[in-house]
Amino acid sequence: MFLQTFNRFITLAFIAAVFIQCSSETKPTGLVTDKAMVVSAREEASAIGIEILKKGGNAFDAMVATELALAVAYPFAGNIGGGGFMVYRKANGDVGSIDYREKAPSAAHRDLYLDENGDVIPCKSTLGATAVGVPGTIAGIVEVHDKLGSLPFETILAPVIALARKGVVVTEKQAKSMASQRNIIAKISGEKSLFAQSYKKGDTIKYTALAETLTAIAKGGKDAFYKGEIATKIAQFIQERGGYITEEDLANYEAVWRQPIIFKYKDLKIISMSPPSSGGVTMSQIFKMMEPYPLETYGHNSEKTIQLFTEAARRAYADRNYFLGDPDYSPIPLDIILSNSYLKKRMSNFSFDKATPSSEVSHGDIQIIESEQTTHYSIIDQQGNAVSVTTTLNGAFGSKLYQEELGFFFNNEMDDFSAKAGVSNMFGLIGAEANSIAPGKRMLSSMTPTIVEKEGQLWMVVGTPGGSTIITAVVQTILNAYEFKLSMQEAVNAPRFHHQWLPDILVFEPKAFSTSTIKDLKNKGYLISEKSNTIIGKVDAIRVLKDGRLEAGADPRGDDIAVGF
Numbered sequence: 235m236f237l238q239t240f241n242r243f244i245t246l247a248f249i250a251a252v253f254i255q256c257s258s259e260t261k262p263t264g265l266v267t268d269k270a271m272v273v274s275a276r277e278e279a280s281a282i283g284i285e286i287l288k289k290g291g292n293a294f295d296a297m298v299a300t301e302l303a304l305a306v307a308y309p310f311a312g313n314i315g316g317g318g319f320m321v322y323r324k325a326n327g328d329v330g331s332i333d334y335r336e337k338a339p340s341a342a343h344r345d346l347y348l349d350e351n352g353d354v355i356p357c358k359s360t361l362g363a364t365a366v367g368v369p370g371t372i373a374g375i376v377e378v379h380d381k382l383g384s385l386p387f388e389t390i391l392a393p394v395i396a397l398a399r400k401g402v403v404v405t406e407k408q409a410k411s412m413a414s415q416r417n418i419i420a421k422i423s424g425e426k427s428l429f430a431q432s433y434k435k436g437d438t439i440k441y442t443a444l445a446e447t448l449t450a451i452a453k454g455g456k457d458a459f460y461k462g463e464i465a466t467k468i469a470q471f472i473q474e475r476g477g478y479i480t481e482e483d484l485a486n487y488e489a490v491w492r493q494p495i496i497f498k499y500k501d502l503k504i505i506s507m508s509p510p511s512s513g514g515v516t517m518s519q520i521f522k523m524m525e526p527y528p529l530e531t532y533g534h535n536s537e538k539t540i541q542l543f544t545e546a547a548r549r550a551y552a553d554r555n556y557f558l559g560d561p562d563y564s565p566i567p568l569d570i571i572l573s574n575s576y577l578k579k580r581m582s583n584f585s586f587d588k589a590t591p592s593s594e595v596s597h598g599d600i601q602i603i604e605s606e607q608t609t610h611y612s613i614i615d616q617q618g619n620a621v622s623v624t625t626t627l628n629g630a631f632g633s634k635l636y637q638e639e640l641g642f643f644f645n646n647e648m649d650d651f652s653a654k655a656g657v658s659n660m661f662g663l664i665g666a667e668a669n670s671i672a673p674g675k676r677m678l679s680s681m682t683p684t685i686v687e688k689e690g691q692l693w694m695v696v697g698t699p700g701g702s703t704i705i706t707a708v709v710q711t712i713l714n715a716y717e718f719k720l721s722m723q724e725a726v727n728a729p730r731f732h733h734q735w736l737p738d739i740l741v742f743e744p745k746a747f748s749t750s751t752i753k754d755l756k757n758k759g760y761l762i763s764e765k766s767n768t769i770i771g772k773v774d775a776i777r778v779l780k781d782g783r784l785e786a787g788a789d790p791r792g793d794d795i796a797v798g799f
């Protein structure tokens with residue numbers, strides 16, 4: 235009798251312990267909703283995404299709406315003159331991704347940005363018509379809609395067009411970013427340009443020309459942008475200003491479905507973008523190099539965590555810059571550089587006693603610039619479909635070339651190519667043969683739209699802008715939630731750091747890390763930058779809680795906002 239009661243007691247205690255352990259979950263601190271959520275850089279865009287879901291659309295319809303709403307409400311990075319990448323996971327577990335990255339015009343060639351002495355011509359790949367790659371955004375969203383959408387295309391575009399006509403209110407952060415770019419936009423696009431005017435917080439800007447362009451696209455789909463009147467106008471406009479894009483380049487543009495990069499980290503399955511983005515490959519290398527270490531016991535943003543992360547990132551970025559480029563142009567030895575044995579060997583000279591100088595990992599001499607001019611949004615719909623999208627013009631307002639008549643900025647994505655081996659681009663990234671310029675080729679990206687499964691279930695949708703810092707910011711956000719048990723919102727808020735092999739500098743967000751940690755790291759040979767204006771990433775993420783509700787992580791570094799129901 236006693237034994238029976240005791241056994242029952244033990245069994246119940248065991249069940250309770252398992253229950254407590256399994257149900258223990260970090261308390262959410264971000265917005266929590268029951269069914270669906272969109273997190274993006276602007277409230278208007280998140281709200282339009284949700285409006286489409288409420289009309290019965292799915293996550294793919296909401297993607298189309300959010301992408302275009304960002305082109306209206308967040309012209310800094312949201313675009314129809316740029317490109318991006320989307321990773322998805324359907325409610326049934328199917329995963330996939332689409333590449334709507336810009337392409338080099340057919341007139342482009344390896345030495346496009348070099349002078350007669352073989353030196354890089356300043357600004358030619360960053361400012362004005364010469365910097366523009368063939369845009370991919372409209373091809374991308376139309377392709378996604380054709381294959382995976384459910385509502386009519388015109389229904390999805392209607393609220394976006396209405397927003398463009400009604401206008402968008404300038405936020406304080408937006409007023410600042412516009413003011414900082416006004417002179418250069420005036421120089422490139424003319425004093426009369428819509429974006430060469432002064433705006434202050436609270437002003438409303440109406441985007442009438444863009445509304446017309448979007449109306450044509452709503453009716454005519456992909457061809458309305460890539461063929462016919464709009465295409466003729468784009469090609470003429472670019473060529474009159476010395477650029478290279480032809481009507482044929484536009485007509486030939488295709489978005490490409492690609493196999494995502496999928497890897498395991500402990501009990502997580504991480505699904506992210508494959509080349510021509512470096513995001514998934516480099517992230518996988520960083521995670522795999524760290525996996526053998528008990529990170530959880532080191533503590534969040536502790537000296538050991540920072541060291542281990544930095545050394546993994548240093549080695550991964552060295553590989554990125556050498557091996558990665560457009561896979562349609564040169565083969566990438568993914569099976570080798572993603573293998574456990576290779577990555578173990580890469581870390582064999584790592585020690586907690588001192589930094590490994592980047593000169594011992596590989597070569598080069600460059601400088602870093604942090605910036606936030608891309609944008610990421612995360613969506614989960616009421617059926618459980620998840621969409622993770624990062625899209626960009628590259629620089630702030632891209633090439634600063636704004637076409638008044640069509641109402642949008644053109645990208646300066648050509649700068650993501652390696653203009654000359656060993657010479658850095660605007661993110662301080664150097665490249666090699668794999669990322670040299672060729673006609674029709676896609677330039678290497680760092681964009682890392684990502685979806686994470688935990689124990690086989692959808693757990694997180696995450697991504698960020700930030701140029702070369704994108705990859706490290708995404709890895710840190712996942713680690714913050716998984717290893718250090720932060721809520722989604724805390725994981726996004728937490729201070730970040732970055733290392734990209736070259737320059738050999740460990741960058742910290744300012745005033746957020748302990749002075750003794752920084753001092754110890756300096757003593758171990760780390761070269762540290764802690765500038766007051768450094769922002770690393772603007773992460774927009776969603777975590778699925780155990781009870782199925784959704785927690786937002788909307789980055790307070792921007793105007794980013796989650797909307798849901």
Ligand code: DON
Nearest residue numbers: 605606607608679680700701
């Ligand atoms: O594709 C890339 O990696 C870059 N063009 C992204 C640029 C970016 O994130 C700018 N903003 N921070």
